[in-house]
Amino acid sequence: MNKEILALNKFSANQKSIIDKITNQKRLSPNEGIELFNFDLGVLGILANHINQQKNFDKVYFNKNIHIEPTNICIYDCKFCSYHRKVNQEGSWEYSIEDIIKKVSEYKNTNLTEIHIVGGVHPKRDLHYYGKMIQEIKKVLPDVHIKAFTAVELDFMIKKAHVSLKEGLIQLKEYGLDSIPGGGAEIFEPEIRKQVCHDKSTADQWLTIHETAHNVELPSNATILYGHIENIQHRIGHLDQLRTLQDKTKGFNTFIPLKFKQANNSLSYIGEVNTLEVLKMFAISRIYLDNFDHIKAYWPMLGKDTSQISLSFGVDDIDGTIDDSTKIYSMAGAKDQKPSMSTIDLVELIKDAGKKPVERDTVYNVIKEY
Ligand code: V47
Numbered sequence: 001m002n003k004e005i006l007a008l009n010k011f012s013a014n015q016k017s018i019i020d021k022i023t024n025q026k027r028l029s030p031n032e033g034i035e036l037f038n039f040d041l042g043v044l045g046i047l048a049n050h051i052n053q054q055k056n057f058d059k060v061y062f063n064k065n066i067h068i069e070p071t072n073i074c075i076y077d078c079k080f081c082s083y084h085r086k087v088n089q090e091g092s093w094e095y096s097i098e099d100i101i102k103k104v105s106e107y108k109n110t111n112l113t114e115i116h117i118v119g120g121v122h123p124k125r126d127l128h129y130y131g132k133m134i135q136e137i138k139k140v141l142p143d144v145h146i147k148a149f150t151a152v153e154l155d156f157m158i159k160k161a162h163v164s165l166k167e168g169l170i171q172l173k174e175y176g177l178d179s180i181p182g183g184g185a186e187i188f189e190p191e192i193r194k195q196v197c198h199d200k201s202t203a204d205q206w207l208t209i210h211e212t213a214h215n216v217e218l219p220s221n222a223t224i225l226y227g228h229i230e231n232i233q234h235r236i237g238h239l240d241q242l243r244t245l246q247d248k249t250k251g252f253n254t255f256i257p258l259k260f261k262q263a264n265n266s267l268s269y270i271g272e273v274n275t276l277e278v279l280k281m282f283a284i285s286r287i288y289l290d291n292f293d294h295i296k297a298y299w300p301m302l303g304k305d306t307s308q309i310s311l312s313f314g315v316d317d318i319d320g321t322i323d324d325s326t327k328i329y330s331m332a333g334a335k336d337q338k339p340s341m342s343t344i345d346l347v348e349l350i351k352d353a354g355k356k357p358v359e360r361d362t363v364y365n366v367i368k369e370y
């Protein structure tokens, strides 16, 4: 770690003790996590980089994946969401299982390793509908890893099938589900959650679904949606609940901080946090979540430049090739309206940041080092 640069800064006694804890691999308390927001961004970068080096060396992971968004029809009304529509509303879509099979058939013999499936919560679709979708995909691409359905989608589809949560997750696993993405977490603090997504699964339900998934050996990811009406206490409270669950189950693969994007939704008036705040959030997540191996910058949302800079602020993963298969962020105003990167683009982006590109599968087995 660059101790000379740290020595150039002036720190309070509390800040010195926090730096000592970080360099001695000791866990920070929630109050110490909140204090991190008062640190200079350069210092946070040095500290986050130090931790990331210990966990991942110079490696930066990516994968070969596509997204499938089966529908944007959703019974809920999250205020930050630019993407959901009601049944028959202009701009709504629903792909049939046949449409989806046609799409995935294009990826035979392409070394695609992951299909990420996330969409709206459709009022008529239960776990057997989505289970059959997964089963059909696996007939075409038997070796692909299917990471599908946020806890919010799972909550609805399992209840609709009238089975217990555990039974529902086991049945989905039998259909071919391999892991669960991190969406739907938003912000756990109940008052803020009520204001930004009042009618969907609660924070406790999100946490219980992930805990139950881990217990039936379905690993998952975790997210936070930040940069809207929450404050830094809410952010650290959220990270703290994730850290506690990870201590218990060790089932989370990676943490993905999702910056609120403002276009075309009911919270547009708030605006967006700037790049400095994005980098701060990555660094603080890396420092606070001492039991998470990986921190991911999701490039279709952040853009390529910010994702590249984030690699100096504790991030060790930039997701995948995507192949222009997601609309969630382009509809919310992401710069890249047709997100796609070739393996060569990803490898160059990582090498140009002075890091070592590693292609991984969804659960971080190494496929190829570049
Ligand atoms: O839960 C919706 C977010 C999530 C906006 O596990 C928004 O690898 C910002 O699950 N601004 C769904 N964020 C996406 C998701 C995901 C994405 C990338 C990687 C992984 C993974 C999972 O998208 C939602 C919500 O938090 N979202 N609207 C918006 N306007």
Ligand code: SF4
Pocket (backbone or CB within 6 Å): 074, 075, 076, 077, 078, 081, 082, 083, 084, 119, 120, 121, 152, 197, 200
């Ligand atoms: Fe529906 Fe998900 Fe959008 Fe909320 S974020 S309205 S659950 S599609």
